Amino acid sequence: MSTQILMPALSPTMTEGKLARWLKKVGEDVRAGDVIAEIETDKATMEVEAVDEGKLSQILVEEGTDGVAVNTPIATLSADGEAASETGAKPGAPAPTAAKQPAPEPLEDRKVVADKAVAAQVTPASTAAAPERDWGPTKPMTVREALRDAMAAEMRADDRVFLLGEEVAQYQGAYKISQGLLDEFGPRRIIDTPITEHGFTGMAVGAAMDGLRPIVEFMTFNFAMQAIDQIINSAAKTLYMSGGQMGCPIVFRGPNGAASRVAAQHSQDYASWYAHCPGLKVVAPWSAADAKGLLRTAIRDPNPVIVLENEILYGQTFECPTDEGFTVPIGKAKVERTGKHVTIVAYSIMVGVAMKAAETLAEQGIEAEVINLRSLRPLDTAAIVESVKKTNRVVTVEEGWPYAGIGAEIAMQVIEHCFDWLDAPPVRVHGLDIPLPYAANLEKLALPQPPWVVDAVKKIV
Amino acid sequence: MAQAAETRKRGKDSESSNSVTSQPPATNQAMSREQLVKAYGDMLLIRRFEEKAGQLYGMGLIGGFCHLYIGQEAVVVGIQMALSEGDQVITSYRDHGHMLATGMEPRGVMAELTGRSGGYSKGKGGSMHMFSKEKRFFGGHGIVGAQVSLGTGLAMANWYRGNDRVCATYFGDGASSQGQVYESFNLAALMKLPCIYVIENNKYGMGTSLERASASHDLSVNGAPWSIPGAKVDGMDVTAVKAAADVAVAHCRSGAGPYLMEVQTYRYRGHSMSDPAKYRTRDEVQKMRTERDCIEAVRHLLEAAGMGEDEFKAIDAAVKARVQEAADFAQSSPEPDERELWTDVLVEG
Numbered sequence: 061m062s063t064q065i066l067m068p069a070l071s072p073t074m075t076e077g078k079l080a081r082w083l084k085k086v087g088e089d090v091r092a093g094d095v096i097a098e099i100e101t102d103k104a105t106m107e108v109e110a111v112d113e114g115k116l117s118q119i120l121v122e123e124g125t126d127g128v129a130v131n132t133p134i135a136t137l138s139a140d141g142e143a144a145s146e147t148g149a150k151p152g153a154p155a156p157t158a159a160k161q162p163a164p165e166p167l168e169d170r171k172v173v174a175d176k177a178v179a180a181q182v183t184p185a186s187t188a189a190a191p192e193r194d195w196g197p198t199k200p201m202t203v204r205e206a207l208r209d210a211m212a213a214e215m216r217a218d219d220r221v222f223l224l225g226e227e228v229a230q231y232q233g234a235y236k237i238s239q240g241l242l243d244e245f246g247p248r249r250i251i252d253t254p255i256t257e258h259g260f261t262g263m264a265v266g267a268a269m270d271g272l273r274p275i276v277e278f279m280t281f282n283f284a285m286q287a288i289d290q291i292i293n294s295a296a297k298t299l300y301m302s303g304g305q306m307g308c309p310i311v312f313r314g315p316n317g318a319a320s321r322v323a324a325q326h327s328q329d330y331a332s333w334y335a336h337c338p339g340l341k342v343v344a345p346w347s348a349a350d351a352k353g354l355l356r357t358a359i360r361d362p363n364p365v366i367v368l369e370n371e372i373l374y375g376q377t378f379e380c381p382t383d384e385g386f387t388v389p390i391g392k393a394k395v396e397r398t399g400k401h402v403t404i405v406a407y408s409i410m411v412g413v414a415m416k417a418a419e420t421l422a423e424q425g426i427e428a429e430v431i432n433l434r435s436l437r438p439l440d441t442a443a444i445v446e447s448v449k450k451t452n453r454v455v456t457v458e459e460g461w462p463y464a465g466i467g468a469e470i471a472m473q474v475i476e477h478c479f480d481w482l483d484a485p486p487v488r489v490h491g492l493d494i495p496l497p498y499a500a501n502l503e504k505l506a507l508p509q510p511p512w513v514v515d516a517v518k519k520i521v
Numbered sequence: 522m523a524q525a526a527e528t529r530k531r532g533k534d535s536e537s538s539n540s541v542t543s544q545p546p547a548t549n550q551a552m553s554r555e556q557l558v559k560a561y562g563d564m565l566l567i568r569r570f571e572e573k574a575g576q577l578y579g580m581g582l583i584g585g586f587c588h589l590y591i592g593q594e595a596v597v598v599g600i601q602m603a604l605s606e607g608d609q610v611i612t613s614y615r616d617h618g619h620m621l622a623t624g625m626e627p628r629g630v631m632a633e634l635t636g637r638s639g640g641y642s643k644g645k646g647g648s649m650h651m652f653s654k655e656k657r658f659f660g661g662h663g664i665v666g667a668q669v670s671l672g673t674g675l676a677m678a679n680w681y682r683g684n685d686r687v688c689a690t691y692f693g694d695g696a697s698s699q700g701q702v703y704e705s706f707n708l709a710a711l712m713k714l715p716c717i718y719v720i721e722n723n724k725y726g727m728g729t730s731l732e733r734a735s736a737s738h739d740l741s742v743n744g745a746p747w748s749i750p751g752a753k754v755d756g757m758d759v760t761a762v763k764a765a766a767d768v769a770v771a772h773c774r775s776g777a778g779p780y781l782m783e784v785q786t787y788r789y790r791g792h793s794m795s796d797p798a799k800y801r802t803r804d805e806v807q808k809m810r811t812e813r814d815c816i817e818a819v820r821h822l823l824e825a826a827g828m829g830e831d832e833f834k835a836i837d838a839a840v841k842a843r844v845q846e847a848a849d850f851a852q853s854s855p856e857p858d859e860r861e862l863w864t865d866v867l868v869e870g
Contacts, residue, residue: 068579071795072586092572093591093789093810095803104797109790111576131580222681248681254711259670259704266674269659270609272681293664294671301650303643304865306659338866362868 062138063112067121069130070099070106077101078126079134084116090137097123097134114139192394195381203345204374206352207237207313211275213384214359215245218273221359224251224264225277225314234279235315235374261287261312265294268310268364275359278314281330281368288333295364296339311358313367316344317408317459318507320372324495329460331407334366335436335469341390342437344368346411348378350434353388361390368436370409393440395447399427402517403447405470406457407433410508414457417513426521436466444470445477452483455516457508462490484520489513552760554826556602560759561819562836563601564594567618568816569844570627571790574617574634577848578794583634587648590618592789595815596721597622599762600689600782603770607684611659611672612691614649615788619691623656627847632854639854643861666699668692669718673705676716676779687715687773695726697740706779710747715773717766718744720783721756727792728800741783749781756786757813760822787813 067077078100084090090110097108118136121128128134201209215221222245227234229242229252242250253260257278264274278284284291295308318327334342341363345351351369358365380386396411397418406414411432418428429447433440448454454474456467467488474486492506552560571589578587590597593615601622604610612619620630625641633640633651641651649663659675662668672690679686696702697720709716720740724731737743741751750772754765762784769780787809791798798806820833 066580068576069581070579072584074795092569103795104799106797107803108579109575111572254707256704256707258701259673259708262667262670262701263674263677263705263708266611266659266671266676267678267681268674269671270675270678272678289664289667290670294662294667298650298652298660299868300865301642301646302652302660302865303641303645304868305642305654306652307868309868341867 062117062136063114064133065096065108065110065135065137067128067130067132067134068099068108070101071103074101074130076127076129079121079123079128080105082119082123086116086119088116090114090116110137112137192392195383195386197383198349198379198381200377201348201352201380202375202377203348203351203369204235204237206348206378206380207355207369207374208239208241210352210355211238211359212241212244214356215241215249218359220271220273221275222249222251222272223275223277224253224260226253226255226279228252228277233277235371237374238277257283257286258290262290262294264310265290265308268295268308269298269306271309273309273311273359275311275313278312280319280326280371281314281316282326282328284312284314284330291334291340291364291366292337296337299363300339307362308364309362310364311355311361311367312364313355313358314369315371315374316368317370318372318491318496318503321498321500321503323498327496329368329458329491331368331436331458331460332465332469334368335439335466337437339364340437341365341435342368343390343435344408345434346373346408346432348376348380349386350388350394350432352380353386354390354434356387357390360387365390368408373409373412376412388434391435391438391440393434393443394432395429395443396432397428397430399429400451401426401428402453402455402521403429403431403444403451404455404457404513404517405431405433405444407436407466408459410457410459413508413510414513416510417517420510420514421517426517428517439469439473441473441477444474448474448478449481452481453517453520454482454486455489455513455520456486457489457513459491459507461493462488463493465490487516487520489516552763552822554823554828556763557760557819557823557826558828558836560595560598560602560763561816561823562840563598563622564759564816564819565836565840566627566843567594567598567621569840570621570631570847571617573844573848574631575790575794577631577635577851582852583648584636585647586614587634587794588615588792589790589794590615590788592809592815593721593723593756593786594618595759595762595818596719596756596784596786597691599756599759600717600719600766602763603766604687604689605770607657607686608770609657609659609672609675609679609686609688610691611668611675611688612661613665613668613693613696614661614663615693616649616651616661620651620653620656620658620661623653623658625651625653625656625658627843628850631847631851635851635854636856637851637854638857638861639850643865644857645861645865666692666696666701669696669699669702670705672718673709673714673716676709676714676773677712680712680714685715685774685776687717687770689717689719691719691721693726694720694722694724694731694740695729695734697737697743698726698735703743706744706747706749706781709779710744710749713776713778715776716779717769717773718749718779718781720781721786722783723786723788725788725792725800728796730800739783741781743783744779744781749779751781751783754782754784756784757809757815757818759815759819 081098114137117138121134229250317329471486651661676688741753
């Protein structure tokens with residue numbers, strides 16, 4: 061029995077090379093691992109090692125030959141004791157054509173795939189109108205209390221859920237979100253970490269891969285940049301890369317965006333960074349009800365969920381349902397105010413800015429519909445499209461930078477899905493395209509205020 | 522039990538910590554004949570599998586990056602022999618050997634290399650990204666050092682559940698320069714997590730020698746600031762690796778916290794398939810191959826124990842058949858269906 065030695069590919073892109081030198085002669089014994097030849101590629105000279113054992117019975121390509129295509133037979137190896145004349149193609153040996161790249165698929169198939177791509181990303185507008193469930197009685201509650209209650213409720217229900225982060229336990233939370241949790245759940249489940257975002261995030265992701273359900277608190281999302289490799293490369297991509305085997309049920313939460321006078325490194329809005337990535341879900345609550353309902357759903361979700369909170373909202377009070385089972389679904393926007401002249405789309409603290417602007421506009425006879433996105437990925441495109449088909453105008457409001465931002469994405473979705481309904485181009489209101497300044501007057505000039513939204517609306521109404 | 526390798530602890534209780542120097546690693550710890558036969562077969566399976574993978578790569582059947590484990594087989598085989606069912610394993614992208622050692626099927630691994638639906642990740646992960654919940658193998662990670670924090674988290678899951686499982690977290694000498702490795706050491710030592718950190722020191726991080734990459738040349742003491750005990754182990758001697766791992770596993774299972782093993786090994790092949798290997802001489806590689814090969818060493822021990830040529834031949838033939846079956850499957854298994862593009866992005870429901 062004999063085996064053909066084929067011209068090997070020595071890099072992901074090599075298609076041919078020069079057979080520079082034979083290091084074994086016909087008749088010599090070859091052992092697996094022996095260097096038998098040298099091959100020059102466009103990048104380097106590389107050694108070819110034998111894979112099988114036997115006697116080199118025939119050299120098919122002489123040394124010094126240029127342009128030898130990958131998979132061309134270059135020599136024949138015969139089993140010990142076999143006569144050289146018996147050489148021939150080994151019956152089971154893969155033919156050189158086996159290495160051919162798959163033929164390009166027909167054009168139709170590509171179109172089918174492309175259509176699937178669009179279908180997968182966009183909810184049809186017809187399914188949009190499911191009304192918000194009425195959860196009955198409410199009571200006033202701060203966003204801070206709502207977040208704590210959500211974590212406590214889920215931890216009582218599921219022992220796999222735990223909270224870790226800087227100052228979450230003994231200090232009771234840098235922003236007092238975890239107040240009282242150490243007393244109720246103890247140090248096994250409320251875990252103070254050192255200041256080591258990269259390390260503790262990776263640790264939490266590993267624990268989630270083995271079936272636990274960690275809640276990672278970042279003191280602010282600015283510090284999560286230290287850990288973003290673990291969030292994107294490990295948490296968001298592993299399910300896909302494992303063919304569905306290795307999920308990562310984890311929540312990353314903490315304040316996002318500007319606080320007050322803390323300057324550029326502590327004030328960034330990361331919404332578009334995370335919303336960009338498949339494999340993640342991203343929510344950005346505004347009210348106490350959003351905070352409580354979305355965080356509970358996030359903790360129960362089998363996927364990694366980013367919960368972008370806002371420090372300024374923590375102390376604000378909203379009505380929140382008292383029902384023990386209250387949750388808010390991920391992927392559903394909420395119409396906070398109905399109107400017919402213009403649609404204002406906002407998330408997080410900017411929903412409040414939009415609501416104030418809507419009041420001012422109402423005094424001037426303009427009825428604005430305000431959509432609180434709540435989820436940024438998946439985005440409730442259907443709710444936006446339904447509203448714009450009614451108002452024919454759209455203004456987006458975000459605290460973050462405009463370039464490749466959430467507003468840009470919403471504008472594109474509107475153009476794709478209801479271009480013919482638009483009576484004016486979409487308008488974006490956003491934070492200025494600069495690192496946020498410290499000085500009080502400059503900071504105020506850099507972040508969207510209600511009059512900015514009023515002005516934007518008046519441009520198109 | 523024989524002390525496998527030099528074990529030392531640095532910290533508050535160790536006055537002379539700065540004078541710690543490397544001693545020659547211990548070698549040839551006793552293994553039963555049965556264990557030696559198992560080690561021989563497991564190492565040979567990895568070697569033949571990797572040779573076949575290199576061959577299929579050369580034929581263009583495997584694409585992208587492909588990092589072979591040839592030369593380092595004694596490390597995973599020795600450590601795996603010290604682990605028990607339920608213990609976790611996690612490593613970097615040079616992961617084929619680890620998967621085979623944990624008992625994952627060669628055909629599933631090879632079919633992933635060829636990007637076929639029969640691969641462990643249905644063809645969506647490739648050489649560097651494979652997993653098996655059943656065998657407690659958690660990957661296969663492509664970002665150098667990321668698996669060290671993840672492995673610390675696997676150990677944390679054991680701590681949280683209060684069981685006595687341990688996690689073997691492998692990384693290379695190259696990864697030992699990553700910051701998150703030391704963040705992980707700190708966390709594991711603080712929380713007393715059952716994590717065995719295994720540094721597979723094969724002397725080169727891609728093309729840069731350890732001496733050029735690290736001011737710490739004795740990696741076994743890199744856990745010293747956190748009082749993590751460290752052992753330097755001869756990674757070309759599977760009996761020494763197994764014995765050192767026994768000590769490490771016992772330490773972690775007892776609840777005493779993490780343990781560090783620097784296993785000195787050598788890769789015969791390039792960093793990946795497209796490595797021209799100009800950073801070391803052919804003589805250096807040849808010398809390790811002929812004088813220190815881990816499989817030959819066990820073969821000699823078995824020969825000395827009276828194992829005959831027929832028995833070797835039977836093992837060789839069985840291994841070869843298994844690898845050939847894997848290679849055949851990897852070429853006959855269909856490419857993934859186009860619909861797989863859109864699955865496994867999120868867990869539905």
